Amino acid sequence: MRLVAVGMVAATVTLAGCGSSAEPDAGPTSQANVYEDQRESSVLATLDKLTTAQRAGDTAAVDALVDPAATPEFRASLEQQTINVQAAGMATFRYRIDRTTALGEVLVPTDLQTRLDDEGSSDSWIAPVGLQYALAGVDEPPVDVVRPLVLARYDDSWKVVGDAGPIQGEPAPTPQFWDFPGVRATRAATAGGESVVLGYPDSAALATRLTASLPGAVAAVSAFWGTQWPQRAVLIATDSNSAFAALSGSVGADSSAAAAATVSASADAVDGFTEGQRIVFTPGSVTGLAGPALDVVLRHEMTHVAARTKTAPTSAKWVTEGVAEYVGRKGTYRRLSDAAPDFAAQVAAGGAPAALPTDAAFTVSGPQAPIAYQSAWSFAAYVAGEYGDAKLRSLYLALATGPSTAAAQAAAMQSQLGAPGSTVLAGWRTWLTEQVRLS
Structure with a gap:
């Protein structure tokens, strides 16, 4: 989200003599x-x-x-x-x-x-x-x-x-958080210093829940990503669809299709920080997410905060969203169908997919979004289980610098996981079949 508008400035009037070698009158x-x-x-x-x-x-x-x-x-x-x-x-x-x-x-x-x-x-x-x-x-x-x-x-x-x-x-x-009535700030001590939660009259309960969950979310993200990120954040708990749309830069989008969005004021990083980075929660998060589900969303979005300075906007979404889902859901499920019910049903009905989801499948309000997110999560969970969290993180970093072809992605799997991309994908598909059978 770019917090910019057109600026205007008076032009300096300069008057100088024409056709003369003399110094102009200043x-x-x-x-x-x-x-x-x-x-x-x-x-x-x-x-x-x-x-x-x-x-x-x-x-x-x-x-x-x-x-x-x-x-x-x-x-x-x-x-x-x-x-x-x-x-x-x-x-x-x-x-x-x-x-x-x-x-x-x-x-x-x-x-x-x-x-x-x-x-x-x-x-x-x-x-x-x-x-x-x-x-x-x-x-x-x-x-x-x-x-x-x-x-x-x-x-x-x-x-x-x-x-x-x-x-x-x-x-x-462009509206700012102060343009909506009744803002209140609560602060939480997190590993990197103070974090802030901004709430509004009808999102006070959500703001309270987020404030209590922040320290644990930061710790969970650092356990995977390491401590080389600010380890603090600013969260905004909106209480209206108009506030969420404006503060998340998603005007015209269906806010009911998402629980939160991570945005920033600039694409540039300054001393390891992304300017004005905020996690904005929808008003539906007040009642639509039970405690554990809200924690999953918070850890997911905090992973984006941690990875932001290492991640190009054009990176493949199956790796950026899949890893964020993995960190968010870690320790919250027993079976594949617990974390990915729609995807598990699809695999059970038609077999494992031939490829990872495309970027277009992640469109939040699109019909394929739940399957795309769950599929990407499953691949990250497979890689972490088979090769370890450190290898999953190194694969993320290898693929986070921008767009890549299927061949480049396969090469990254070879270099970071030590196995050909085709072997990794085949292993994932076999794992999926086994997990669905056990569900």
């Missing part, structure tokens, strides 16, 4: 730069006040910084954000001017500019505002969110008019 350029520097400095002063007020949970101070021309919806959203930011607890939370996406001067729409003029505004600016935040207690790089704002000047001060996107008829900024 006066107009200097004046333009001075004006822009002064404008930016004044806007930053307002943004600093907004930062201070929101961190303190001072909704009255925030309201005083909002322009009379702002919509009631924008004013209410800032008030809600202020309450939630203060409730969640922030180590970092600050607005700034972000000039990394300079698109030139963009004018405020005429009808809004007329209203601002009537109110006595002497200037307006669609400012390339960036917001940087980090939750308190979680030792992770701050997340950068680009949020262009429209501001209006009155004498020597500026007021916030609204988000630039909606004012210009464009999409609103």
Whole structure:
């Protein structure tokens, strides 16, 4: 999930003489730069006040910084954000001017500019505002969110008019956890430090269960993966389909088909961390998962967190999802049919599959998804049982760097497991047949 929006920045006006060998007159350029520097400095002063007020949970101070021309919806959203930011607890939370996406001067729409003029505004600016935040207690790089704002000047001060996107008829900024009402944060001590669970009014029970399960989930993942990962996480227990869709970046997807999703603000890793990595749980997880089932999902998603910096998005899903399922389900079943009932029934009816599932079969809302996940799990369970957890992990790492052909996958099995790929797959199929007979 990319927490980015389009930023706009005023272009520097440069005036120079044409057709002359004389040095250009620097006066107009200097004046333009001075004006822009002064404008930016004044806007930053307002943004600093907004930062201070929101961190303190001072909704009255925030309201005083909002322009009379702002919509009631924008004013209410800032008030809600202020309450939630203060409730969640922030180590970092600050607005700034972000000039990394300079698109030139963009004018405020005429009808809004007329209203601002009537109110006595002497200037307006669609400012390339960036917001940087980090939750308190979680030792992770701050997340950068680009949020262009429209501001209006009155004498020597500026007021916030609204988000630039909606004012210009464009999409609103990507929602953040503070954009949904009633957020509360609970913290749990895990092996790598403090982990945070963010919950909402109707997901308090789920947040409590996740907080209690976190230390054990981290330990289970480290037992397989090792300790070379942060060993802490941020979890979000949503209480509405709209919140899950927005915070997981799965707008339009069927949230009933999944229990959780692991997302991040950036595909880049910083000092071994993936920026803004979050495990987002669906509202159905509140009542739809019994304790053991929730623990399986949590360990599965925590495996993705641990492996993220070693895993390309284009890696074969049978290895990334299969290993995560293996870690999640380890120790929770006795027979194949306990962990993979749909797949076991399919094998019993038609025999073991000829190949591992394709990426397309893992589409969460697709009809083949349960079979794909259970099939991938069974292969990981077979490899771990036959060759050991360490060999399964080394196979994962060998295949996690990106897309690979069937030949490349077979070669990885040869190099990491010491047996030809065809032999490994044949062994898996034989094992499946035996396990189904025993079920």
